[in-house]
Amino acid sequence: MEKVTISAAAREGIGVKGALSKIRAEKKIPAVIYGGQKEPVSVTVSVKDLDKIVKAGKNTLVEMDLNGAKELALVKEIQYHAVTDNPIHADFQRVSMKDKMDVVVPLKLEGTPADVANYGAIIEHILREIEVRALVSAIPHEIVLDITPMTINKGLVAGDIKLPEGVELITDAEAPVVHLAIPKEEEAPAPAPAADAAAAQPESSSTKGKKDEEGNLTKDAAKK
Structure with missing residues (x-):
């Protein structure tokens, strides 16, 4: 040390x-x-x-x-x-060099998983430090994690960390440390419904139902 x-x-x-x-x-x-x-x-x-x-x-x-x-x-x-x-x-x-101590040690990530390039995965570093117990002479400055072999389906928890000799994990072994996430695709907004000109201009009671197949007023409706 x-x-x-x-x-x-x-x-x-x-x-x-x-x-x-x-x-x-x-x-x-x-x-x-x-x-x-x-x-x-x-x-x-x-x-x-x-x-x-x-x-x-x-x-x-x-x-x-x-x-x-x-x-x-x-x-x-x-x-x-x-x-x-x-x-x-x-x-x-x-x-004292003879005593064990509980200390917090930073975690440093190293490497890039292939799924980052292959699938656009995002590295999410959840736990940035862990608590360990060790003799004063064995306390590490930091612990380096090689995440190169990681895949989308397999994250790392605290118990997966390879600790230096003489260092004991205090943090919960199941605590998530890092995983890969796939970014969610943004959904395109639904197109607005087309405006119906006929609906926008309601017919009067005298002409309602008096149009021919092409939408023109019938002769009877025109006379009214």
């Missing part, structure tokens, strides 16, 4: 007005480390280090140097500013 090493510093001035703004002005992010039967610790990490963790991928193991002490952790959550989309806070959970 890939490991990223970063530095952290104990956060001071908690609750002091303007402290968070000062931290962010220094291109640092307030964060907290918790778990591992220890007290939570408020820290700061650099934006650069946090970006390095994000680029390494989900479930990246983080070795944090906190004032000379080493902490192993996983990023549990990163909060972003609603407007700027810049990170504003991060949560780290302490982990």
Whole structure:
């Protein structure tokens, strides 16, 4: 499992007005480390280090140097500013290489089934991540699914996923992951009924039923 090493510093001035703004002005992010039967610790990490963790991928193991002490952790959550989309806070959970953890792992599709070209099938990716249990050292960043052999009649469920050694599926094995769908043909609108000129102009009571086979008024009707 890939490991990223970063530095952290104990956060001071908690609750002091303007402290968070000062931290962010220094291109640092307030964060907290918790778990591992220890007290939570408020820290700061650099934006650069946090970006390095994000680029390494989900479930990246983080070795944090906190004032000379080493902490192993996983990023549990990163909060972003609603407007700027810049990170504003991060949560780290302490982990042990000896422990198993339940984590969420992204699913990535690879390949193109032949039925996409043959029948115009559409790939519907229903479940985009699954929950698994594994030792910290065995937690994958993502799981790649080769969907090339898929056909319209056979989709994939969570239980079909080949997991790395030492990784156990927690998600319901019958949960649908991906299948191929045939696009429905759009039905042409029914043509509007032709207007009947005779129906549109009702006959008067004096001429009704007085027409000959060609639709012309009879002599008797004309006299009236």
